Amino acid sequence: MRKERLAQFRKKLEEKHRQLVEEVGKTVLYAKGPEDDSIKDLGDQASSAYNREFLFxxxxxxxxxxxxxxxxxxxLDAGGFGACERCGEPIAEKRLEALPFARxxxxxQRAVEEEERTAAG
Ligand SMILES: [Zn+2]
Known part of the structure; x- marks a missing residue:
């Protein structure tokens, strides 16, 4: 994928990230009270293992x-963006435009959802 395209997707993702951190931050604020200062670090910590559990x-x-x-x-940082995590083929850019975080x-995606349904049932 071209660098310009990647930059566009990065912008989209960063925007989405900011929105979500705000939303999740509000939930934390609501749950823990305004004196909790963990919220302001949430964005920085979002990729840490601790925070993944916390968010979970x-x-x-x-x-x-x-x-x-x-x-x-x-x-995007590691260089694997846009490749399917299951079969390794490139994900259609149209799909990435709608869902820039598609894995x-x-x-x-259909196969994975089917597997999840089977596993859950
Ligand atoms: Zn695939």
Missing amino acids: ELGNGDRRLLKEVVAALQK YCIGC
């Missing part, structure tokens, strides 16, 4: 999404 315990949809966004940003190509 929040138990809402936002923290799951935040994890995906952080993972996508890490892939799988559309075919694998």
Whole structure:
């Protein structure tokens, strides 16, 4: 993928990240009270193992999404962005435009969801 395209996706992801940190931060604020100063560090910590667990315990949809966004940003840094994590094929750019944090190509996404359903049932 071209550098300019990657920069566009990074911008989208960073924007989404900021939104989600704000949302999750509000949840933390609500749960713990305004004197808790962990909120301002949340963005910095979002990729740490501790915070992943912490966010997991929040138990809402936002923290799951935040994890995906952080993972996508890490892939942008590491150079694996845009490749399906399951089959390794490039994810369609149209799909990435709608879901810049997508981990799988559309075919694998369906397969993974099917596997999750099977595992849950
Ligand atoms: Zn795939």
